[in-house]
Amino acid sequence: MINKIHELYALEQLADGSTHIHKLHPLAKLLTSAVFIVTVVSFDRYSLGRLIPYIFYPALLMALSETPYSMLFKRFLIALPFCLFAGISNLFFDRTVAFTVGGVAVSYGLVSLITILFKTYLCVMAVLILVSVTPFSALTGEMRRLRIPGIFITMFEMTYRYIGVLLIEAYSMSIAYSLRCPNKRGIEIKDMGSFAGQLLLRSFDRADRVYNAMKCRGYALQNIPRNSRKLMLYDIVFSVVVSLLCVTFRLVDVNSLSSRILERFF
Secondary structure (H helix, E strand, O other), rough: HHHHHHHHHHHHHHOOOOHHHHHHOOOHHHHHHHHHHHHHOOOOOOOOOHHHHHHHHHHHHHEEEEOOOHHHHHHHHHHHHHHHHHHHHHHHOOOOEEEEEEOEEHHHHHHHHHHHHHHHHHHHHHHHHHHHHHOOHHHHHHHHHOOOOHHHHHHHHHHHHHHHHHHHHHHHEEEEHHHHHHOOOOOOHHHHHHHHHHHHHHHHHHHHHHHHHHHOOOOOOOOOOOOOOOOOOOHHHHHHHHHHHHHHHHOOOOOHHHHHHHHHOO
């Protein structure tokens, strides 16, 4: 359990790197990630082919930032069941044949399912890369500069910080339970209600103490950091180039255009 808690915040430790991607302004990385996610989500459920060029963003940033792919992919697998259950119904309700491959009919339902999974992969990887190359405090600071409602930023901060608190409390309670009941393999159903209730109360108490400690160290919901550096030329170039590529891929069917060019010359 302790290893799992360390893995939860392992991405934040990667944000202390010294690559060119790490050195980019947090606002530039935040805005480009937002443009990337918005353009990816804007495609309909049958536009699988047009989403393929967007793989450039996570592939390029992981290579330049030296972020381990295995670490990000493990975290993507956590979100996989949710999008899988959301799109698997398309297999049963949308059986119209889209095309055939080697005599095997591929339905629009299968195309939409794969599209949903691929869109989820792109968006989740973009967020994970953003967190792994940008300190968490810098991200929330730039969100406040953009005048995003404070309640959303606070929920984002508290959820991220208190997940570890919840896991630690659950771990200590499970150890106490196993010491009192050494012959049982885990928590029995009859004890699950009281265990969950005690976990909630203990987590609230621990979270309140953590929050009070944060306020004693200068944390304030309405404070906007004043020591953020200015946007440099390379920050602007990075944001403009990536945003233009994302918008271009959204407006222009790159796959059809490239196939036409190849047919003309070959």
